[in-house]
Amino acid sequence: xxxxxxxxxxxxxxxxxxxxxxxxxxxxxxxxxxxxxxxxxxxxxxxxxxxxxxxxxxxxxxxxxxxxxxxxxxxxxxxxxxxxxxxxxxxxxxxxxxxxxxxxxxxxxxxxxxxxxxxxxxxxxxxxxxxxxxxxxxxxxxxxxxxxxxxxxxxxxxxxxxxxxxxxxxxxxxxxxxxxxxxxxxxxxxxxxxxxxxxxxxxxxxxxxxxxxxxxxxxxxxxxxxxxxxxxxxxxxxxxxxxxxxxxxxxxxxxxxxxxxxxxxxxxxxxxxxxxxxxxxxxxxxxxxxxxxxxxxxxxxxxxxxxxxxxxxxxxxxxxxxxxxxxxxxxxxxxxxxxxxxxxxxxxxxxxxxxxxxxxxxxxxxxxxxxxxxxxxxxxxxxxxxxxxxxxxxxxxxxxxxxxxxxxxxxxxxxxxxxxxxxxxxxxxxxxxxxxxxxxxxxxxxxxxxxxxxxxxxxxxxxxxxxxxxxxxxxxxxxxxxxxxxxxxxxxxxxxxxxxxxxxxxxxxxxxxxxxxxxxxxxxxxxxxxxxxxxxxxxxxxxxxxxxxxxxxxxxxxxxxxxxxxxxxxxxxxxx
Amino acid sequence: xxxxxxxxxxxxxxxxxxxxxxxxxxxxxxxxxxxxxxxxxxxxxxxxxxxxxxxxxxxxxxxxxxxxxxxxxxxxxxxxxxxxxxxxxxxxxxxxxxxxxxxxxxxxxxxxxxxxxxxxxxxxxxxxxxxxxxxxxxxxxxxxxxxxxxxxxxxxxxxxxxxxxxxxxxxxxxxxxxxxxxxxxxxxxxxxxxxxxxxxxxxxxxxxxxxxxxxxxxxxxxxxxxxxxxxxxxxxxxxxxxxxxxxxxxxxxxxxxxxxxxxxxxxxxxxxxxxxxxxxxxxxxxxxxxxxxxxxxxxxxxxxxxxxxxxxxxxxxxxxxxxxxxxxxxxxxxxxxxxxxxxxxxxxxxxxxxxxxxxxxxxxxxxxxxxxxxx
Numbered sequence: 001x002x003x004x005x006x007x008x009x010x011x012x013x014x015x016x017x018x019x020x021x022x023x024x025x026x027x028x029x030x031x032x033x034x035x036x037x038x039x040x041x042x043x044x045x046x047x048x049x050x051x052x053x054x055x056x057x058x059x060x061x062x063x064x065x066x067x068x069x070x071x072x073x074x075x076x077x078x079x080x081x082x083x084x085x086x087x088x089x090x091x092x093x094x095x096x097x098x099x100x101x102x103x104x105x106x107x108x109x110x111x112x113x114x115x116x117x118x119x120x121x122x123x124x125x126x127x128x129x130x131x132x133x134x135x136x137x138x139x140x141x142x143x144x145x146x147x148x149x150x151x152x153x154x155x156x157x158x159x160x161x162x163x164x165x166x167x168x169x170x171x172x173x174x175x176x177x178x179x180x181x182x183x184x185x186x187x188x189x190x191x192x193x194x195x196x197x198x199x200x201x202x203x204x205x206x207x208x209x210x211x212x213x214x215x216x217x218x219x220x221x222x223x224x225x226x227x228x229x230x231x232x233x234x235x236x237x238x239x240x241x242x243x244x245x246x247x248x249x250x251x252x253x254x255x256x257x258x259x260x261x262x263x264x265x266x267x268x269x270x271x272x273x274x275x276x277x278x279x280x281x282x283x284x285x286x287x288x289x290x291x292x293x294x295x296x297x298x299x300x301x302x303x304x305x306x307x308x309x310x311x312x313x314x315x316x317x318x319x320x321x322x323x324x325x326x327x328x329x330x331x332x333x334x335x336x337x338x339x340x341x342x343x344x345x346x347x348x349x350x351x352x353x354x355x356x357x358x359x360x361x362x363x364x365x366x367x368x369x370x371x372x373x374x375x376x377x378x379x380x381x382x383x384x385x386x387x388x389x390x391x392x393x394x395x396x397x398x399x400x401x402x403x404x405x406x407x408x409x410x411x412x413x414x415x416x417x418x419x420x421x422x423x424x425x426x427x428x429x430x431x432x433x434x435x436x437x438x439x440x441x442x443x444x445x446x447x448x449x450x451x452x453x454x455x456x457x458x459x460x461x462x463x464x465x466x467x468x469x470x471x472x473x474x475x476x477x478x479x480x481x482x483x484x485x486x487x488x489x490x491x492x493x494x495x496x497x498x499x500x501x502x503x504x505x506x507x508x509x510x511x512x513x514x515x516x517x518x519x520x521x522x523x524x525x526x527x528x529x530x531x532x533x534x535x536x537x538x539x540x541x542x543x544x545x546x547x548x549x550x551x552x553x554x555x556x557x558x559x560x561x562x563x564x565x566x567x568x569x570x571x572x573x574x575x576x
Numbered sequence: 577x578x579x580x581x582x583x584x585x586x587x588x589x590x591x592x593x594x595x596x597x598x599x600x601x602x603x604x605x606x607x608x609x610x611x612x613x614x615x616x617x618x619x620x621x622x623x624x625x626x627x628x629x630x631x632x633x634x635x636x637x638x639x640x641x642x643x644x645x646x647x648x649x650x651x652x653x654x655x656x657x658x659x660x661x662x663x664x665x666x667x668x669x670x671x672x673x674x675x676x677x678x679x680x681x682x683x684x685x686x687x688x689x690x691x692x693x694x695x696x697x698x699x700x701x702x703x704x705x706x707x708x709x710x711x712x713x714x715x716x717x718x719x720x721x722x723x724x725x726x727x728x729x730x731x732x733x734x735x736x737x738x739x740x741x742x743x744x745x746x747x748x749x750x751x752x753x754x755x756x757x758x759x760x761x762x763x764x765x766x767x768x769x770x771x772x773x774x775x776x777x778x779x780x781x782x783x784x785x786x787x788x789x790x791x792x793x794x795x796x797x798x799x800x801x802x803x804x805x806x807x808x809x810x811x812x813x814x815x816x817x818x819x820x821x822x823x824x825x826x827x828x829x830x831x832x833x834x835x836x837x838x839x840x841x842x843x844x845x846x847x848x849x850x851x852x853x854x855x856x857x858x859x860x861x862x863x864x865x866x867x868x869x870x871x872x873x874x875x876x877x878x879x880x881x882x883x884x885x886x887x888x889x890x891x892x893x894x895x896x897x898x899x900x901x902x903x904x905x906x907x908x909x910x911x912x913x914x915x916x917x918x919x920x921x922x923x924x925x926x927x928x929x930x931x932x933x934x935x936x937x938x939x940x941x942x943x944x945x946x947x948x949x950x951x
Contacts, residue, residue: 040657044650137740138767146742147698148649150677164685234650239681242674242742244648281654287644288610 019184019267023177026274030169039169040237041281042274046172047234049273052257053176053183053266054226059255060264061192062219063199065118068109068125069227070251071132072102074243076228078136078143081241085151091236092156098232099225106224107217114216133246148242155236172233176270179226184266186222190441190450195219196264197438200427206409207387207419208490209442213408260301262308271309324433324467325448327455330440330491336400340365340493340525341417346385346395346405348378348549355381356392357549363494363525368516370540370557371529374570377546379529380422383496386527387419388412399494414442416493420486420500422529424479426471432458432482433467439489457489458482461515476503480512488519495519497528501535509535533560533571545570602887603639604629604880605659606668607679612647613770614672616796616825617872621693623865624876625668627857630864633888645670649678660686666883666897667691671711671872673699673742680704689898691883693875695819697746700918708901710879710913711872712843712922712946714750717819718793720925720943721841722754725789725816728927728941735764735787737778737802739794744768747793747818763787770795775802776809783811792817800829807834816840822928824868827935836932839940843871844910845928848939854909871910875922878908882921911944 030042051073058066079098083089113124136143143149155162155171162171186192195215197205202212235241244250253276261272279297283290305312341363348356356378363369371379384390386397388409397405399415418439426435433451436458440450458464463481466474474482480500487495500516501509509532516539520526530536537543537557545553545560547569553560560566606625609618622642629640643659645652652675659667660682666689669679673696680699683690683706692699693711700709725731734755738748744767755762764785766778775798782790790806790813792799799820806815807830814837820826821840824847846858846869857877861869886900901921905914911924924944928937 035661037654037658037661040654044654140745145745146674146740147696147746148674148677148742150680150698150702164682238649238653238678240649240674240678242649242677244650244674249648281658284643284658287642288615290644291611 019180019270022267022270026173030166030173034166034169036165039165041278043169043172043237044234045273045277046169046176047230047237048253048257048277049176049270050172050179050233051227051230051254052261052269052273053179054223054230055254055258056264056266056269057183057186057195057226058219058223059258060268061187061195061199062216063118064114064216064220065122066125066220066223067122067251068106068128069223069254070248071125071129071246072106072224072227073231073234073250073254074136074246075102075105075132076231077235077241077245078231079228080232080235081144081149081152082142084153084235085149085241088153090153090156095229095232099228102224102228102231103221106221110217110220114213114220129246129248129251133243136243136246144242146243148240148244150240152235152239152241154239155233168237172237175229175233179229180266180270183226187264187266188447190444190447191215191218193434193438193447193450194441196430197427197441200429201425203389203409204421204425205438207389207413208439208486209410209413210438211408211410256298260298260305260308262310265308265310267313268308268310275309321468325452325455327459327464328449328452329456330443330453330489332491335523336365336493338364340399341386341527342396342398343382343386344396344398346382346397347393348381348385348390349393354549356385356546359395359544359546359549359551361527361544361554363527365493365525366520366523367542368520368526368528368540370536370543371527371546372531372533372536372543372560372566372570373546373552376548377570378549379546380498381549382546383419383498383527383529386412386494387417387496410442413490417496418487418490418492418494419496420480420483420498422498422502424476424483426474426479426482426486428470428472430471431467432463432469432471432474435471435482436486436489439486454485454489457485460488460518461485462511477505477508480504484512484515492524494525494527497526497530499529499531501530501532513539537561599635599637600887600892601637601639602632602665602884603641603663604666604668604883605664606640606642607645607652607655607659608642608668608670609647609672609675610642610644613795614647616823617671617870618645619867620823620870620873621668621671621876623861623867624693624869624873625880627861627864627873628877628880628884631860632884636884636887638884640668645672645675647672647675649674652676653678653682656682656686656688660688664688665887665891665894668876668880669707670694672696673746676707677702680707683707687898688894689883689901691876691879691901693872693879695746696742697750700920705902705919706898707919708879708915708921709919710882710908710921711875712925713920714746715920716923716943716946717841717843717925718747718750719754719946720927720941721791721793721816721818722751722758722760723943724839724841724927724941725791726755726758726760729789729814729816731789731814732760733763733786733788734760734791735782735785735789736762736766736791737775737782737794738765738767738792739798740767740769741795743795744793751791751793768794768798770798772798773801774805776805779805779809779811783813787813789813790815792821794818794820796820796823796826797829800826803838804830804834807836814839816927819843819871822937823870823872824935825870827930827937828868830935832930832934833932835930835935835937837930839927839929840937841925841927843922843925844874845871845926845937845939846874846909847936848928850939851909857909874908874910878906878910878913879921881908882906882913 076098257272262268346359436454437450444450629638643655669690676699738744817840819842822842913921927941
């Protein structure tokens with residue numbers, strides 16, 4: 001039974017209202033009040049807004065602190081500067097190339113650096129920025145060296161030389177609107193949702209069929225497109241390109257804009273840029289002291305508004321809660337009978353420790369298999385090896401006739417294997433419906449379709465009333481339920497559950513057991529890692545017990561308690 | 577006389593106040609880097625301009641809004657756009673070359689004369705009639721630099737250490753040309769990042785090339801660091817540094833003994849005296865800003881005075897001022913200024929040397945009317 005929560009009686013606005021009102025205010029200011037100086041500052045703000053929108057994609061949505069974003073900005077600027085001032089090319093030719101060059105550079109450097117973990121990635125991208133800066137300074141024949149290149153022509157659109165002031169501001173903000181609309185649309189679509197999950201939990205993203213590497217590379221390259229476009233426009237506004245466009249203050253400005261405005265939000269990029277570009281101008285009368293006031297204002301904003309300006313606006317004017325979609329069952333997966341997963345000779349060692357040593361198992365469609373053993377016996381490693389989070393040293397993982405051992409997690413997930421994790425990890429900023437819908441992003445054609453299917457999965461587990469609740473608010477038992485729904489939404493042939501009953505009350509365990517039986521009855525093969533024998537043995541049709549990576553017992557659950565080796569290694573003599 | 581001369585800087589102010597009703601009012605915004613790596617030099621530039629603008633010729637009142645340009649071209653253009661919002665006679669513009677290059681197109685569009693002490697050669701190579709440089713460019717100072725090394729010191733194997741900035745690259749190019757023409761072979765040259773915290777490695781490498789003189793073209797802090805490390809190492813060859821060395825703020829970073837025998841090129845050295853007028857300027861500067869003036873302050877003072885003199889002579893618009901600067905001659909405190917047709921107003925340089933007993937250098941050689949090919 002699905003219950004739709006009633007919205008609280010507060011002033012709510014459509015999601016696009018804030019952006020619309022903001023643009024209208026900016027437009028009115030530009031048209032009615034702004035002096036040439038005001039328009040100039042507004043134009044610079046537009047340039048930084050465009051750069052920050054791109055940064056929101058890689059940093060805000062993708063969670064990758066790319067310190068090369070300033071370098072891509074500079075590369076776009078230099079492409080325009082060199083082609084415009086040295087070769088006399090016009091905007092129609094320089095602008096696309098100023099986007100293309102940083103895009104290609106991002107693809108080139110992204111492949112190796114995106115494999116690095118967070119802080120190493122940040123350092124590597126900082127290194128890229130330094131190399132590009134050194135090249136700009138030390139190749140004076142091409143770049144003009146430290147002096148840079150003057151004489152960059154202005155923007156010419158369809159034969160119209162765009163003059164300074166309102167027309168230039170309008171063109172720059174036109175690109176901001178265009179880029180903002182595209183980024184907004186991407187962020188709300190399947191790609192943006194997938195990227196957010198990659199940011200929040202890359203392991204889960206991979207296990208849900210999302211190609212983490214490809215998504216990250218796409219975000220990195222797309223952000224470079226925005227940075228390049230902003231760099232090109234920046235050069236057109238000041239008619240000279242010099243190494244300052246590649247220096248760290250540009251990167252810091254973009255980062256500060258994204259954080260102050262609101263991480264991951266297009267509106268945040270625009271608000272942050274408008275505020276942070278204007279702030280120093282407002283305090284300029286203080287001469288040298290303005291930096292202190294500017295710094296204090298910036299610090300206060302970050303401390304008092306950790307979610308940025310858009311977070312504050314959301315608190316003041318909560319966006320209208322979206323109505324739940326109607327639950328729709330996804331088209332039924334092809335019915336499979338017999339063995340759906342065959343594992344043979346699986347081995348994995350970590351240094352001198354053999355975590356898994358020759359494990360073999362077969363899961364039949366509709367069966368429930370228990371996997372038990374003492375801590376450190378290799379149970380979770382077996383699940384990790386099957387699901388692709390670890391690469392086996394040897395062995396086969398055969399699904400539908402294909403050996404998937406050592407393949408990427410997303411490839412294995414797409415082959416029909418889903419899993420849950422011992423420590424439940426749900427994206428804190430997402431609602432339950434959004435978290436479960438993430439499992440369908442790789443399969444469905446739209447977010448709406450994914451959410452309809454997600455609601456079906458929640459309904460199957462009796463959790464539809466949680467759909468609009470934030471994941472962060474859920475107690476442990478409900479988090480496990482939501483995670484199970486997420487895995488179920490994949491319609492897997494094989495479901496790997498890592499201690500699904502941990503922390504549950506007896507009533508909750510009974511409820512969970514009922515759901516697992518129903519899932520198995522629908523044809524899915526379950527492999528359940530569990531320590532609670534009272535929960536597992538009545539549930540499972542077959543049990544494997546591991547000890548020190550080796551199979552100690554492989555047989556019916558009834559034989560577990562009577563097996564001397566299992567008792568000695570795991571259950572103990574006093575086991576009930 | 578020396579006590580009376582500083583008062584001359586104040587008399588015009590009194591006259592201006594008494595005749596305010598018929599005073600000619602001018603606005604000369606001062607757009608200079610007060611923050612960032614060039615803040616010391618930018619502050620000197622501001623002070624020089626303000627000293628002139630607060631003591632204008634009789635019958636003139638001057639408004640001088642100061643706007644910090646930081647060190648980015650973007651901020652400089654924004655500052656110029658802001659300043660251009662009102663009636664402007666001329667603009668005191670940043671000494672940072674990349675900022676000047678960015679401001680030039682806008683100045684031409686607004687038809688505003690930019691009066692600067694930027695040493696970057698290319699700012700007067702843009703065919704822009706609105707830029708006037710009251711500081712000798714590298715074509716002048718590096719010619720004097722190289723000639724002093726070769727002709728006065730008799731050195732033929734210089735080692736060149738320069739900065740990897742626009743300033744450094746421009747100076748390096750001019751020094752290479754000048755040394756080659758003078759028949760001296762550069763036995764070593766290396767660029768140094770302004771952020772380098774230890775210059776001993778480059779000093780060691782330079783000495784390994786067995787030079788007979790070390791020629792520096794570095795910013796202020798790196799110059800002081802290099803000279804200190806060279807003094808500590810007891811190097812056997814003399815140092816002839818770039819203009820940063822002459823700045824009192826650079827010398828203040830060193831002990832007098834560390835400066836012994838070090839020479840430097842510069843446009844002027846007001847604290848070294850040389851004439852009663854220069855000494856009066858120095859005294860007035862110290863009184864107004866509680867700091868020591870350098871060549872940038874004096875150059876900007878001279879440039880701003882030329883603008884004010886043009887107004888005094890009847891210039892009523894920015895275009896009038898541009899014409900006066902383009903065609904006139906101004907007897908400044910540091911030198912005589914006249915345009916070479918491109919806006920290069922300064923054609924003299926001096927060499928100063930420290931005796932090891934004080935931080936005030938002596939002028940040991942003056943080079944006037946130097947013409948050179950600007951790169």
